[in-house]
Amino acid sequence: MHILFISDNFPPEVNAPASRTFEHCREWVRAGCRVTVVTCAPNFPRGRVFEGYKNRLWQREDISGIQVVRVWTYITANEGFTRRILDYLSFMFSAVIASCFVRRVDVVVGTSPQFFAAFAAYVAAAMKRVPWVFELRDIWPESIRAVGAMKESRVLDWLEKVEMFLYRKAAAIVSVTHAFRDTLIRRGVDAGKIHVVTNGVDTDRFSPLPKDAALVEQLGLAGKFVGGYIGTHGMAHALDTLLDAAEIISKEPGGDRYRFLLLGDGANKKALMERATKEGLSNVVFVDSVPKDEVVRYWSALDVAIIHLKRTELFTTVIPSKLFECMGMAIPVLHGVAGESADIVAREEVGLAFEPENPAALCEGMRRLSRDQALYDRFRGNGPQAAKRYDRSVLAHEMLDIISGVVVR
Incomplete structure (x- = not known):
């Protein structure tokens, strides 16, 4: 054929x-x-x-x-x-x-x-x-x-x-x-x-990896709890929510422990970088798109993956493909997308869902996963097993x- x-x-x-x-x-x-x-x-x-x-x-x-x-x-x-x-x-x-x-x-x-x-x-x-x-x-x-x-x-x-x-x-x-x-x-x-x-997910490519120590050091993430978004920076993704969360958490006691990494390009990236610079958000790290073979190194640098879309009825019907890549790599997710994909997160027990465009809820998820080691480990262990079903x-x-x-x- x-x-x-x-x-x-x-x-x-x-x-x-x-x-x-x-x-x-x-x-x-x-x-x-x-x-x-x-x-x-x-x-x-x-x-x-x-x-x-x-x-x-x-x-x-x-x-x-x-x-x-x-x-x-x-x-x-x-x-x-x-x-x-x-x-x-x-x-x-x-x-x-x-x-x-x-x-x-x-x-x-x-x-x-x-x-x-x-x-x-x-x-x-x-x-x-x-x-x-x-x-x-x-x-x-x-x-x-x-x-x-x-x-x-x-x-x-x-x-x-x-x-x-x-x-x-x-x-x-x-x-x-x-x-x-x-x-x-x-x-x-x-x-x-x-x-x-x-x-x-291509389970041959996206499988659990230890943190890339050289990359973590290069990005200034050593000793930090890193929440990362990897993907297109477009209108649909409402990534200002991540910058709002970065601002909130930076002002809290012990807030310097957290970092937000945004990797990729798109229509809104320039505006996001300008805002972060203007507001002095030193806990946000921007990285340009990298070749396909390099992406897994950056996934490995994350403690949690942030998946996010604008809060609208239509997006309750989508399932971001990066969710399955996170499963394969045993990276717990903070999932800011309502609907069918949030149901998968809950059913497979691979992370926490939070309300889209709610930075306070995102911060709460970051804090919870950084402090509850048992919960974090359970999500990590469930990921690769769930990936086999996809x-x-x-x-x-x-x-x-x-x-x-x-x-x-």
């Missing part, structure tokens, strides 16, 4: 869509499938092409047996709604054109967010007269409303009509959460074609079964 996968994120980018797509495609190749990924030159989130790549009309490479076709796009940083839409549209057109040159395809998969990549998959599949599968990672454009990136307008109404069109036309929809599936069913999408394959290779084969099912109908 030849799978054509269309995604505008792929390694060496290190965000969740890139990791999930690569790890699934790698497993499908190992299972004997031929896999071609159409993507763009790696540039997320800074909007600058990674070293060693160029933004050309067409580039090919082989990554772990996956045939990767990179196409030209209008590249911009992950900020500014109009420019991002131009980025998305340019990828859609380039991906459709590139797909014409990928021969003998049996099925096309398109992934969101943004659903212009999914629309490209629909068009490519229609041209090739093969089924297509919609991998639903986000309810988009509803998430635009949720973070306030765009005011209510006819454009958003039109995008929602396109969204519903894609749901109807897909041979199968693979949702990353049960809540997304329930939402689609309420909106009238055929329940029989909606499947759930959650995010997971092993990426197992989940990849579940998705492959779904894809195979639409091909043989």
Whole structure:
């Protein structure tokens, strides 16, 4: 079976869509499938092409047996709604054109967010007269409303009509959460074609590690209790909450014991750094994005991982993929996301949930986990065992079964 996968994120980018797509495609190749990924030159989130790549009309490479076709796009940083839409549209057109040159395809998969990549998959599949599968990672454009990136307008109404069109036309929809599936069913999408394959973790890469002593010393974290956020610094993540918590805890007796580490890039990073400097938050350490192979070193430097999203109803339906990476590395989490993912934290006993955008609650979680060694050790011990239930290779084969099912109908 030849799978054509269309995604505008792929390694060496290190965000969740890139990791999930690569790890699934790698497993499908190992299972004997031929896999071609159409993507763009790696540039997320800074909007600058990674070293060693160029933004050309067409580039090919082989990554772990996956045939990767990179196409030209209008590249911009992950900020500014109009420019991002131009980025998305340019990828859609380039991906459709590139797909014409990928021969003998049996099925096309398109992934969101943004659903212009999914629309490209629909068009490519229609041209090739093969089924297509919609991998639903986000309810988009509803998430635009949720973070306030765009005011209510006819454009958003039109995008929602396109969204519903894609749901109807897909041979199968693979949702990353049960809540997304329930939402689609309420909106009238055929329940029989909606499947759930959650995010997971590559347990070979994300496993317990001792603290990297050299890195801890380099970052000035020796002897400190470190709470860290690793990921995109965007509007959806409301990371000012972490700075608020850093300010609160720094003024408490013994507050110098705590440090907050923020690693990554995104639309709000500059503003966060400027605020920390202006307010003299010396207990906050900022680190730029690092290569994928380096990320685990920084995870190892953390005592607890902070997972956080803006407080909005939509985000109660998401499950941040970094939760499973923390499980694999035996790092207890402070989970500032309500809903389905908080239920996983409680059920698996891998950390404490706190109310999103509540810095006092975040501080309380930091204090509790730093003082209650028995509780901390229990969360650490539960993590790797829980991670086995979300092993990426197992989940990849579940998705492959779904894809195979639409091909043989």
